[in-house]
Amino acid sequence: MEAVRILVIDDEEGMRLGCRKVLERRGFEVKTAADGAEGLSLLRSGGIDLALVDYKLPDRDGMSILDEVRSEGLDVPCIMITAYATLESAVAATKKGAYDFLAKPFTPAELNAAVDKAVEYIRLQREAKRLKEEKKRVRLEFVRIVSHELKAPLATIEGYLTNLLEGYAGDDPEAWRRILERCKLRAEGMRKLIEDLLDLTRIESGSKESRPEEMDLAALLDDIVEVFEPQAERKKVVVEKEYRPPIPMFADVGELRIVFTNLVSNAIKYNREGGKVTVKAAREGDEVTVEVSDTGIGIREEDRKKLFTEFFRARTPETRNIPGSGLGLAIVRKLVELGGGRIEVESEYGKGTTFRVTLPARREG
Amino acid sequence: MAKVMMVDDDPDFLDIQRGVLESRGHEVITVEKASEAVEAARREKPDVVVVDLMMEEEDAGFELCYRFKKGEAGFVPPVVMVTGVASDPGIPFDGGADGGWIKADAFLNKPIRPEELISAVERLAGGE
Structure with a gap:
């Protein structure tokens, strides 16, 4: 986090010097003002992240500074320094937007504690804004x-x-x-x-409600492969199935259909003419693993990291004429993660790619 | 009748503009890769070159235009620059607005009206 700049508005010189010494030792940037007018003009000129404001100033009431800060929309939390910490004054100051109080006399530790709390608040504010x-x-x-x-x-x-x-x-x-x-x-x-x-x-x-049910993954994969048969034939790509039915699962069929449709479609689309697609699936213990491999153009190392990013499409001479939304794999990853699983990719540029999806055999809730 | 070379990485765009120019009797050569355009021009000696600004790499079109204007093809052809960016941020984009540093002879904003392309190409082809 960037340095926090603190303004101390107090008419007592000892107070200003003491605060400066304590706070500067902590690495804060400290400015001081001896009265309300000087303090306000520093606040207005910006560059202040936190203000310590004395309740009683020679030219004005410390509370009125809170009013100004708020009415001018200056985004600076204020800690009120007060000699008489009464409940009424505390309530009144809070109403005017004071962030915290320090009752005089206070120790360096008390000052640090109050400032640390405020700094944490500022950090959170900045983070939220970012x-x-x-x-x-x-x-x-x-x-x-x-x-x-x-x-x-x-x-x-x-x-x-x-x-x-x-x-x-x-x-x-x-x-x-x-x-x-x-x-x-x-x-x-x-x-x-x-x-x-x-x-x-x-x-x-999150509006998409998953509806897990008892299903056979092998039957779903059979179905998907069949749908892509004509497309594979046009490209003279052979699709091989390496799994033994049934592969019982408790999962959302619609979601899995989108996942494996995308992977099989990609394996055909990004294959070479006369290539091969292999769909493997097996259940091992509580997990089901599906691998979709192709003998296609492969994915370059630098593209592999961005593969699941929305709208990312690997740009190589080979992919230029292959249509695609650039959203398929982003959707696949989101659905796999939604189902409590994970997806990995192995690829060699020019040789082929394997996507491996691992899912719990029984989806929870 | 002019010989026009068009450079764009979108084959559909090339196809569409080819239709427009051929219907007017012009000869059209298309090149899909910016990196091959200078060599192609040296070989084909087109009367006009039409270059898309936004190809593969984002500045491939600028670079290409600059190379043509430096005479890398063995001669300096008139260049029409085509851009889809001008209309996006609302920037007026022409030889005047950019201070002339992109040394193109005409600018056309996508989508291009057929008559705009025809008039730019015919003006530059007959202009020497």
């Missing part, structure tokens, strides 16, 4: 990326349609057909992105 700003920044960045990701395919579709409508596309029906197919593909990409965003939002907001 988190709030960070959150805002992340949200803005998210909106910026989403807008960009949605705008890009839309611009493409608009461009193609303009060409068709305004006579820049020739009159060959085959050429028209190809253009319309591109439009459809980009529109599908947008729809997938929006669906992924909704999934992600549901998971993050």
